[in-house]
Amino acid sequence: MGRLFVVNLEGKIYSCKHCRTHLALCEDIVSKSFHCRHGKAYLFSKVVNVTVGEKEERMMMTGMHTVADIFCVGCGSIVGWKYETAHEKNQKYKEGKSVLERYKVSGPDGSNYWVSHGAHIGGSDADDA
Amino acid sequence: MGGVEDEEPATKRMKLSSEQLRGLSNGSSFIEPISGSSSDLMARPLSSEGDEEVVGTKGVIKKVEFVRIIAKALRSLGYAKSCAHLEAESGISLHSSVVGLFTQQIHDGNWDESVATLCKIGLLDEHIVKSASFLILEQKFFELLDAEKVMDALKTLRTEIAPLCINNSRVHELSSCMVAPSQCNLVGSRSQDTVRSKSRSKLLEELQKLLPPTVMIPERRLEHLVEQALLLQRDACIFHNSLDKDMSLYADHQCGRDQIPSRTLQILQEHSDEVWFLQFSHNGKYLASSSNDHSAIIWEVDVNGGVSLKHRLYGHQKPVSTVSWCPDDHELLTCGVEENVRRWDVSSGECLQIYEKAGLGLVSCGWFPDGKRIFSGVNDKSISMWHVDGTELECWRGQKTLRISDLEITNDGKQIISMCRETAILLLDRETKVERLIEEDQTITTFSLSRDNRFLLVNLLNQEIHLWNIEGDLKLVAKYKAHKRTRFVIRSCFGGLAEAFVASGSEDSQVYVWHRGSGELLEALAGHSGAVNSVSWNPVNPHMLASASDDRTIRIWGLNELSMKRKDPHINGIHYCNGGT
Numbered sequence: 204m205g206r207l208f209v210v211n212l213e214g215k216i217y218s219c220k221h222c223r224t225h226l227a228l229c230e231d232i233v234s235k236s237f238h239c240r241h242g243k244a245y246l247f248s249k250v251v252n253v254t255v256g257e258k259e260e261r262m263m264m265t266g267m268h269t270v271a272d273i274f275c276v277g278c279g280s281i282v283g284w285k286y287e288t289a290h291e292k293n294q295k296y297k298e299g300k301s302v303l304e305r306y307k308v309s310g311p312d313g314s315n316y317w318v319s320h321g322a323h324i325g326g327s328d329a330d331d332a
Numbered sequence: 333m334g335g336v337e338d339e340e341p342a343t344k345r346m347k348l349s350s351e352q353l354r355g356l357s358n359g360s361s362f363i364e365p366i367s368g369s370s371s372d373l374m375a376r377p378l379s380s381e382g383d384e385e386v387v388g389t390k391g392v393i394k395k396v397e398f399v400r401i402i403a404k405a406l407r408s409l410g411y412a413k414s415c416a417h418l419e420a421e422s423g424i425s426l427h428s429s430v431v432g433l434f435t436q437q438i439h440d441g442n443w444d445e446s447v448a449t450l451c452k453i454g455l456l457d458e459h460i461v462k463s464a465s466f467l468i469l470e471q472k473f474f475e476l477l478d479a480e481k482v483m484d485a486l487k488t489l490r491t492e493i494a495p496l497c498i499n500n501s502r503v504h505e506l507s508s509c510m511v512a513p514s515q516c517n518l519v520g521s522r523s524q525d526t527v528r529s530k531s532r533s534k535l536l537e538e539l540q541k542l543l544p545p546t547v548m549i550p551e552r553r554l555e556h557l558v559e560q561a562l563l564l565q566r567d568a569c570i571f572h573n574s575l576d577k578d579m580s581l582y583a584d585h586q587c588g589r590d591q592i593p594s595r596t597l598q599i600l601q602e603h604s605d606e607v608w609f610l611q612f613s614h615n616g617k618y619l620a621s622s623s624n625d626h627s628a629i630i631w632e633v634d635v636n637g638g639v640s641l642k643h644r645l646y647g648h649q650k651p652v653s654t655v656s657w658c659p660d661d662h663e664l665l666t667c668g669v670e671e672n673v674r675r676w677d678v679s680s681g682e683c684l685q686i687y688e689k690a691g692l693g694l695v696s697c698g699w700f701p702d703g704k705r706i707f708s709g710v711n712d713k714s715i716s717m718w719h720v721d722g723t724e725l726e727c728w729r730g731q732k733t734l735r736i737s738d739l740e741i742t743n744d745g746k747q748i749i750s751m752c753r754e755t756a757i758l759l760l761d762r763e764t765k766v767e768r769l770i771e772e773d774q775t776i777t778t779f780s781l782s783r784d785n786r787f788l789l790v791n792l793l794n795q796e797i798h799l800w801n802i803e804g805d806l807k808l809v810a811k812y813k814a815h816k817r818t819r820f821v822i823r824s825c826f827g828g829l830a831e832a833f834v835a836s837g838s839e840d841s842q843v844y845v846w847h848r849g850s851g852e853l854l855e856a857l858a859g860h861s862g863a864v865n866s867v868s869w870n871p872v873n874p875h876m877l878a879s880a881s882d883d884r885t886i887r888i889w890g891l892n893e894l895s896m897k898r899k900d901p902h903i904n905g906i907h908y909c910n911g912g913t
Contacts, residue, residue: 205820205839205863205882206608206624206653206669208777208793210754251775254818276819 207276210251215311217245217303224252224277227303229311238264241306244283250301252276258287266291273301282307399424405554428453431548438536443472453547462496464542469493471535473506486510571847571854573828573874592833592845593877593889596859600886602629602641607880609654609823609866613661616872618642618678620664621886622652628666630678631886637876639888643681647674658699665706667697673708675720687718696739707748709737715750740781740788749781749788749802757790759802770800777817782826783871789824789834791817797824797836799848812836814853815844820863827869827877835877837864843879843889859887 215229227247237244256272263270269288274281283304286297309315385395399418403426406415419425427435430453437446447465450456456464469492476485489510494503540548550556558581565585566572573591605625612619612633619631619639628645648668656665663684664676670693675685688694689710696709700717705725707717717726728748740749745762752758757770757779775793782789787809790798795817799810815822815838824836826848833854834846843864845855862882870876877889 205606205822205865206651207819208821210775 209276212251217308217310219252219275219277219280219282220307220309220315221280222275222277223309224275226250226252226275226282226308227301233300237302239283239302239304241304243305244302245305246297246300246302248300250283250285250303253282253301255285265294268294268297280307396424400426400549401554401557404549404551408552408555427548435536435548438468438539439532441472441475441532443468453543456543456547459498460542460544462498464539466493466496466498466502467535467538467542469496470502470506471532474509477509482510572832590892591875592828592855593875593891594855594857595890595892596857596887597637597890598639598888600631600639600641600888601884602644603627603884603886605651605884606862606882607865607884607886608651608821610878610880610886611655611657611866611868612870612872612876612878613657613678614659614871615661616870616876618657618661619868619878619886620655620657620666621880622655622666623884624651626651626668628652628655628664628676630664630676630681633870633873633876637873637888637890639878643676643678645674645676645681645683647683647686648672654696656698659701659703663703665697665699667694667708669693670695670711673697673706675706685720685722687722689716695737698739698741700741701743701745707739707741709739709750715739715748738778738780740779742781742785744785747785749779751776757788759806768802768806770802770806772798777821778823780823780825782831784831787826789826791822791824791836793817797834799834810848810851812844812846812851812853814846814856815842816840820865822863823866825867825869827867827871827874829874833869835867835869837867837879837881839863841881841883843867843877843887845877857889860885 209224212225212228216225217227217229218225227250231247231249232245233248234246235243237246250273252275253273254276256274258269258271261268261270267290268286269290270284270286272281272284283302285301286299289295289297306315387393387395387398399422403415403418403424406412406418407426415426426432430449434446434449434453437443437449447468450461450464450468469488473485473488473493476482476488489503489506493506537551540550545553562579562581562585566579569585571591579585600621603621603623603625605623607621607623610619610621617633619633620628621631622628626646626648628648629641630643630645631639632642633639645664645666648666648671650668650671652666653669654667656667658664662678664678665673666676667673672686672688673694674683675687676683687697687706687708693711694708694716695711697706698708699706704720705717706720707715709715713729715728716724718724737751738749741747742749748760748762750758750760752769754775755772757776759768759770761767770788770790772790772792774796777791777793779788779790781787786801786803788800788802790800792798795813795815797812797815798808799812801807801809812824812834815836817839820839822837822839824834827833827835832848834848836844836846838844838856841858841860841862841864843855843857843860844853845857846853857879860879860881860883862884864879864881866880868878870878875891879887879889881887
């Protein structure tokens with residue numbers, strides 16, 4: 204592959220579990236109470252070094268949204284999704300923000316997260332206001 | 333697209349030779365002889381209100397004016413007989429006989445008579461008459477001085493020039509001429525020309541400018557109109573990439589797409605891994621490429637445009653991200669990714685010097701315009717400057733140089749252009765310490781400077797390329813879109829004649845070319861089988877473009893020969909053809 208363009212962050216960084224590419228800063232966390240198939244997920248106001256996939260309509264726990272999956276530029280693995288449009292007024296705050304699955308990233312202290320037994324299995328990615 | 337909108341056949345407007353005169357009457361309104369003799373003593377405007385005849389389909393060209401400027405052009409070309417013939421046949425006179433007489437008198441140097449005739453030309457207001465008389469008498473004055481008839485000159489000055497009561501400061505200058513003849517040089521005597529008649533022609537020219545054009549048609553009016561049309565056509569031609577002398581009068585100028593390199597002429601397969609960067613030397617004779625295979629290659633461009641390997645530059649232990657040609661093209665810098673910078677001799681391929689900083693990695697490199705100093709971005713956010721011999725000279729801290737950090741310096745050595753924040757580029761004037769910032773909404777990936785240093789091409793994360801004018805106030809002037817960039821460093825460059833085009837690589841393996849002025853996408857060249865990382869347009873040959881790709885090859889693009897006309901032998905780059913693929 205060509206010469207990767209990566210943005211380097213400073214501070215408390217969440218990075219891709221596989222290739223260590225920086226993805227987001229701790230200070231940009233909007234909410235820690237999101238969920239996905241693999242367990243916890245965090246909503247960030249800003250995420251870097253990701254490519255955005257195709258937009259699609261998805262029914263989440265909080266209603267219908269237009270989302271796109273996001274992938275790490277370094278290794279291509281899926282790391283979460285981005286909210287393009289929310290159809291319900293009280294969900295509009297999510298627009299333009301991205302969710303990173305806790306299972307896919309290494310935390311600022313290098314810690315990883317393992318899927319717990321109580322996580323949802325099957326069904327589409329959920330989220331939580 | 334392009335060209336001046338005009339349904340009128342080109343032949344109608346561009347008649348300069350007498351044989352084609354007869355064609356004038358074809359198709360347009362029937363010519364009627366103009367009533368009334370034009371050899372009056374009193375000149376009247378020959379394009380009078382009553383004469384409504386027009387030529388051409390748009391109805392904006394008055395026939396009388398058209399014929400007169402043609403007659404004038406004939407005369408300037410030296411075809412006086414044809415001119416007279418035209419006047420007789422059309423019944424339209426170039427100018428009235430009074431003016432003809434006037435012109436003759438000027439040529440012959442009959443100054444007093446010419447001033448008298450001047451008054452007989454109607455339509456002139458008093459001021460013009462006076463100014464023209466002044467010019468004529470001034471000439472008389474100088475010619476008398478040259479003939480050393482000082483007393484006569486003085487008489488002219490006192491009794492003829494001064495009473496006009498205009499341009500008194502000039503009158504003073506003239507009198508000083510008398511006292512100190514050497515002053516004449518400064519005062520600008522027209523008589524300085526060795527051939528007297530030449531200076532009289534100049535006088536006539538100046539008089540023509542003074543008199544209304546209906547009385548005396550300006551010199552070279554037809555040539556001027558034709559040139560204007562040609563220049564308009566050229567400016568409207570978005571593919572324009574050929575020399576002006578290729579422009580013809582027979583058809584509206586419009587470069588076809590065939591003036592833009594669009595065909596692969598050569599595929600260079602000497603790198604063993606992705607090729608990340610390439611650049612032609614300033615003189616267009618060499619090409620340097622750098623690769624993920626830890627090496628760089630210097631290629632030679634021969635007179636026919638063929639590119640061949642000259643030297644392989646081994647030594648770096650890391651992928652080589654960028655190269656930089658020294659101003660006189662004798663040496664080359666290469667930069668290993670977060671490693672060191674090496675200086676090479678182009679003719680021998682030898683590594684002359686290594687520049688590094690203990691514990692740190694260098695990320696970019698460039699030359700100062702004097703060729704004696706080099707600078708480099710360091711991964712601790714500073715920029716270092718070395719003398720060519722290796723002595724470190726200066727270090728600027730505080731610039732946020734990202735890991736992939738472009739660095740440019742202007743040709744006068746005054747401004748350093750570097751990344752400042754993810755979304756901003758800093759232009760620092762080294763002398764005045766004035767800082768200017770280009771700010772974008774998106775992350776900036778790379779940028780490149782135009783040859784004339786007036787523009788900066790900025791590549792953004794969101795697949796747009798922005799063109800900024802960096803002279804004076806920073807202004808965004810154009811945007812280019814269509815190429816693809818999601819993960820890699822993709823570079824763009826200026827190119828073509830007068831850098832009228834912008835080219836870029838793309839992750840979809842194509843080379844994109846836009847017209848710089850209009851932003852219109854002109855070409856998306858397919859051929860590579862991997863992302864195209866970098867492009868470089870030969871600064872000396874507007875028809876040669878090179879591209880570097882993840883498919884480990886470099887492609888040399890040239891003109892599509894099949895649709896090309898005869899080429900000027902001085903423009904090389906199209907003859908080498910190895911079958912295309």
